[in-house]
Amino acid sequence: MKKLPYFILIAVASFFSCSSNDDATETIPSVDELYFPPVNSDTWETSTVSEIGWNASELQPLLSYVESKGTKAFLILKNGKMIVEWYGNGENAISNLPWNSAAKTLVAFTTGIAQNEGYLNINEPSNKYLGKGWTSLTTQQEDNITIWNHLTMTTGLDYAVINNNCTDPECLIYKDEPNSFWYYHNAAYTKLHNIVAGAVGNDFDSYFNDKLKDKIGMQGFWIPFGYFKLYYSNARSMARFGLLNLNKGVWNDSVVLDDSDYFNAMTTTSQNHNKAYGYLWWLNGKESFRGPGLTLEFQGKLIPNAPNDLIAGLGKNDQKMYVVPSQKLVIIRMGDDAGEALLGPSSFDNDLWGEINKFIN
Structure with a gap:
């Protein structure tokens, strides 16, 4: 296996809570207690850099760096409160920007809700909801592909097509047995929209809006773009979703995803072929990883400069949603390509975390 330092990103999830003082005569809220902004309001509480003890002198250099890399929105949450909210390169707080493949995490989460509500089981064949003949495979080959394979990029469909x-059947060709190899195959992912829609008996967008988006006060919309859909929203909406995942699917006192087993499986290594991949989430801190567009495995962490427990949604042109449970951080970066024009993870992840570390440590 080849060594490729500083190539990609994202990581694992394990949430930790604060200890309590058994001798206290009354409950005193911890400074580390998570804050959740109101669902139907633009209000978002803030904390100052001095209050949390970060290096204030490094804030402006960090913002100058992200601006120089084509960033349009850059947010940092600590314990749910807004510490940094910056916009530039022609955009502002109400700008709707594309998530690109970072939106795969929205689909993984929505699939978990559908399973929890009894509409589907991810171990079922996907053709139960897509119908027979959604590929060019034989019936037996197609029957072997499960929803889980779509979530983990292990369908075995040929990723080397033109x-x-x-997502047309003539483009979905047999290459390997399911779960025998990992490859970042966008067509196989895109079919999850149709799987969820077929299972719940409603269009995906409406189900997503009702069960996830509206529950946490997100705004945004899915836009058809060729064979797939892109999600657009403002940066705060991405931050809301990051905060929901920081709290393992619970928004304040409202449970959005009531399935801890699914959440844990979604945000930990899902298969043996790419240790840095869960259910459409990228995972840091693993001993090896594969990247989009590649068939090689590389030794080392996805993002060496980032915390080991980081999990992430990563999209083309460096859309970034970082969630760090150990530090109760959510960090959002949206904007233009920072220099490599890759599908998701890039060396920019490691460079950016090098700058972030100067500020938060």
């Missing part, structure tokens, strides 16, 4: 995004 258009990796094409």
